[in-house]
Amino acid sequence: MKQEEINDKSRRDFLKTAAIATLATAACGSLACSCSSKQKAATGNTVKLLSPEGEIVEIDSAYLNHQEHMAIVSKLEARQGIAGKKFVMVVDLARCKNARKCITACQKWHYRPEETEWLTVKLIKDSDKGAPYWFPKQCFHCDNPPCVKVCPVDATFKRQDGLVLIDNERCIGCKFCMAACPYSTRVFNWNEPEQPLDIKNLVYSAETGLPAKVGTVEKCDFCPDRAREGLLPPCVEACPNGVFYFGDENEDTVTNGDETVSFSQLIKDRAAYRYMEELGTKPRVYYLPPKDRQFPVERGYEDLPENIKERFKDIMEEKKS
Amino acid sequence: MELNTYQQQAFEYQRPNIEKFGKRAWFWTIFYLLWIVVGGYALYLQIAKGHGVTGMRDNVVWGLFIVNFIFFIGISYAGAIIAGLLHLFRVPWGKPIIRLAQMMTIISVVVGPVFILLCVGRFDRLHHLFIYPRLQSPMTWDVLAILTYFVGSVLFLYMALIKDFAVYRDAKLNVPKWKQKLYNALSLGYRGGASQKRHLIVSQNLLAIIMIPLSIIVSSILSWIFGMTLRPGWHSTIFGPYFVLGALYSGCGVLIVAMWVYRKMYRLENYFTNRHFTYLGYIMMVLAAGYGYFTFSEYFTSWFGSERWDSEVIHKLFDPSEYGWWTLFANLAGILLPILIVAIPKTRTPGLISLSAFMMVMALWVKRYLIIVPTLETPLLPMQDTRAEYVKYTATWPEWALTFAGIATFLLFFTLMSKFVTVVPVSGLEETRTQHEQAQDILKKDKVQPA
Numbered sequence: 001m002k003q004e005e006i007n008d009k010s011r012r013d014f015l016k017t018a019a020i021a022t023l024a025t026a027a028c029g030s031l032a033c034s035c036s037s038k039q040k041a042a043t044g045n046t047v048k049l050l051s052p053e054g055e056i057v058e059i060d061s062a063y064l065n066h067q068e069h070m071a072i073v074s075k076l077e078a079r080q081g082i083a084g085k086k087f088v089m090v091v092d093l094a095r096c097k098n099a100r101k102c103i104t105a106c107q108k109w110h111y112r113p114e115e116t117e118w119l120t121v122k123l124i125k126d127s128d129k130g131a132p133y134w135f136p137k138q139c140f141h142c143d144n145p146p147c148v149k150v151c152p153v154d155a156t157f158k159r160q161d162g163l164v165l166i167d168n169e170r171c172i173g174c175k176f177c178m179a180a181c182p183y184s185t186r187v188f189n190w191n192e193p194e195q196p197l198d199i200k201n202l203v204y205s206a207e208t209g210l211p212a213k214v215g216t217v218e219k220c221d222f223c224p225d226r227a228r229e230g231l232l233p234p235c236v237e238a239c240p241n242g243v244f245y246f247g248d249e250n251e252d253t254v255t256n257g258d259e260t261v262s263f264s265q266l267i268k269d270r271a272a273y274r275y276m277e278e279l280g281t282k283p284r285v286y287y288l289p290p291k292d293r294q295f296p297v298e299r300g301y302e303d304l305p306e307n308i309k310e311r312f313k314d315i316m317e318e319k320k321s
Numbered sequence: 322m323e324l325n326t327y328q329q330q331a332f333e334y335q336r337p338n339i340e341k342f343g344k345r346a347w348f349w350t351i352f353y354l355l356w357i358v359v360g361g362y363a364l365y366l367q368i369a370k371g372h373g374v375t376g377m378r379d380n381v382v383w384g385l386f387i388v389n390f391i392f393f394i395g396i397s398y399a400g401a402i403i404a405g406l407l408h409l410f411r412v413p414w415g416k417p418i419i420r421l422a423q424m425m426t427i428i429s430v431v432v433g434p435v436f437i438l439l440c441v442g443r444f445d446r447l448h449h450l451f452i453y454p455r456l457q458s459p460m461t462w463d464v465l466a467i468l469t470y471f472v473g474s475v476l477f478l479y480m481a482l483i484k485d486f487a488v489y490r491d492a493k494l495n496v497p498k499w500k501q502k503l504y505n506a507l508s509l510g511y512r513g514g515a516s517q518k519r520h521l522i523v524s525q526n527l528l529a530i531i532m533i534p535l536s537i538i539v540s541s542i543l544s545w546i547f548g549m550t551l552r553p554g555w556h557s558t559i560f561g562p563y564f565v566l567g568a569l570y571s572g573c574g575v576l577i578v579a580m581w582v583y584r585k586m587y588r589l590e591n592y593f594t595n596r597h598f599t600y601l602g603y604i605m606m607v608l609a610a611g612y613g614y615f616t617f618s619e620y621f622t623s624w625f626g627s628e629r630w631d632s633e634v635i636h637k638l639f640d641p642s643e644y645g646w647w648t649l650f651a652n653l654a655g656i657l658l659p660i661l662i663v664a665i666p667k668t669r670t671p672g673l674i675s676l677s678a679f680m681m682v683m684a685l686w687v688k689r690y691l692i693i694v695p696t697l698e699t700p701l702l703p704m705q706d707t708r709a710e711y712v713k714y715t716a717t718w719p720e721w722a723l724t725f726a727g728i729a730t731f732l733l734f735f736t737l738m739s740k741f742v743t744v745v746p747v748s749g750l751e752e753t754r755t756q757h758e759q760a761q762d763i764l765k766k767d768k769v770q771p772a
Contacts, residue, residue: 122705150457150458150549151455153450155449170446170449171442172441172447173442173443174441174460175377175383179550179552180550182552182701184379184380184701184702186379187379188378188379190371190372190378191372215371215442276701279551307707308707311706312705
């Protein structure tokens with residue numbers, strides 16, 4: 001958890017709503033306002049908040065602390081999605097060199113333990129003579145999601161902004177969605193997930209997916225809590241080569257952090273395709289074919305730690321010989 | 322309740338079985354309970370430590386538990402269909418074995434679903450199935466179907482038992498007070514009056530008519546849990562009928578084995594005659610042929626079409642270094658053996674038919690394993706995982722312990738039930754004799770009369 005001092009007005013406004021929402025829905029801990037041990041100077045601006053007891057209290061804004069992963073929307077809003085948005089991702093396979101910064105960033109942001117990756121980079125070789133290429137894969141947030149169709153309790157659902165999320169407070173852990181997902185996207189908490197205490201004490205939200213719960217299914221969520229704040233998912237931000245473009249289909253713009261381009265133009269110019277289109281799942285992730293690649297495939301293999309190198313050994317060693 | 326001489330004889334013959342529990346029954350009960358205790362400990366570990374104690378992981382999300390679930394539920398459906406058909410068509414030789422088929426139905430529909438619950442990560446949220454039900458999900462269909470089926474099969478067995486309960490009540494059995502009271506309550510005051518008789522037979526007929534299609538529907542729904550996914554080896558249009566036939570076939574085998582065990586244990590040779598083994602053997606042979614045909618169609622189309630993922634699964638199934646030997650066993654013991662044993666007159670004996678039925682039941686369990694695990698080990702995207710347990714499934718000891726606990730529960734229920742009701746139904750039992758036997762009788766009479 002990061003605690004930052006408030007320094008700008010717009011942020012303060014955001015925090016107000018955030019804090020109010022948290023207080024209103026709070027069942028335990030994670031209050032946005034807490035008198036920190038460090039005494040801060042009162043600014044004189046007070047904020048009205050609803051306490052868990054239902055009383056309106058006035059607190060000086062200096063005592064409000066920003067907290068990441070805070071549930072800022074109601075359960076109903078988390079199920080409906082962000083109005084007017086239609087999230088989409090474009091992955092440029094020609095730029096990926098398996099730097100794995102996306103994975104590290106994703107794991108860190110979502111407090112994922114090692115090897116239980118929401119985002120994986122596969123080494124794909126389409127045909128015997130074909131050249132292998134690196135293939136980052138998140139959840140495809142399909143428009144015809146096989147996982148959502150089979151969930152018996154509506155724990156995984158499709159939102160109007162295109163995202164497929166999971167309510168880990170409702171999931172019964174039958175794993176039917178995992179069997180149904182043709183892309184092996186979903187992971188299961190086989191044992192009690194190890195998380196820092198302050199994360200464990202957070203109020204759960206389907207948008208943050210925190211705290212993770214044992215015996216339930218999880219997957220990449222396109223970080224809707226960050227999208228609400230206007231931030232890009234950590235994988236997009238962390239990529240040194242600008243592989244991931246994230247954006248809104250309704251606005252027809254996607255960005256990889258460095259450049260912002262027209263979504264429709266990009267997928268037209270670069271002949272984008274969706275993975276295994278023939279399955280009829282209608283993914284929301286588009287791939288730009290690995291043509292005119294910026295890096296030789298070996299660049300993503302040579303310097304890997306031995307345990308990760310092992311994953312790709314059969315394809316890479318075969319290629320060498 | 323009035324019984325004719327033949328029925329009275331059948332009752333007196335079985336009377337000691339329900340009057341005394343006996344040393345042997347105690348031995349087996351304790352033996353089964355021990356297994357159940359071991360399974361209970363495994364279950365405790367699974368709940369306390371999480372599903373990490375099982376061999377299931379992110380790729381192979383289902384393992385032994387789901388295999389057992391399909392296996393037991395299949396037996397149950399078969400029991401209902403066999404009992405229903407024998408009842409509806411008034412098959413004369415079927416009377417003595419209807420109860421066994423119904424007992425099988427109800428015991429396995431209790432044991433089977435426990436295994437699917439063991440697959441569920443959150444026991445504490447099972448009520449979500451009812452408070453947030455989602456009708457699109459085949460899992461919801463299955464929950465509804467199994468519950469309906471459970472109620473139906475309990476009623477079906479009970480209706481058939483009412484007359485017998487009346488017999489036990491009137492017989493002044495030398496049993497504890499509570500047991501007498503229970504018989505009295507369960508017989509619902511049945512005295513065998515004309516109107517009672519009519520109502521009972523109508524209810525039984527109706528239930529039989531309902532239970533047969535219900536078993537077929539429920540069995541198909543079970544198959545759709547797999548058939549509705551986009552997985553190679555599962556996503557097949559014949560999965561519904563394939564599962565129905567597989568269920569019927571394996572259940573027929575269990576019935577034969579149960580008949581053999583009870584015949585030995587309670588010396589019921591007069592009721593479970595050689596003829597019963599032969600007739601059920603014929604049914605088993607026909608089902609074996611049908612099941613073999615489905616198996617062949619399934620493998621042959623996948624292999625010939627040779628789509629990428631289908632061929633990968635087929636390759637795993639037939640590769641001796643993967644599942645080749647198991648596939649061989651499943652098909653030799655599961656299809657060929659029963660056909661040969663029954664087809665050759667010399668081997669058509671109760672002992673050999675029962676042995677082949679037992680082997681076939683084992684083979685069908687293996688077959689269910691071969692349906693579940695190789696498909697889950699073949700995801701559409703390459704796994705590229707270095708954790709061995711995520712790539713290949715190996716069942717752990719808690720899974721085996723719970724499997725054996727399930728089998729022990731199944732057998733325990735059979736033991737306890739055979740101490741509560743007679744294995745061969747008493748009321749309505751008819752002396753069925755072959756034409757040959759009847760001819761012999763007439764000849765005997767002819768001989769006796771002139772003298």
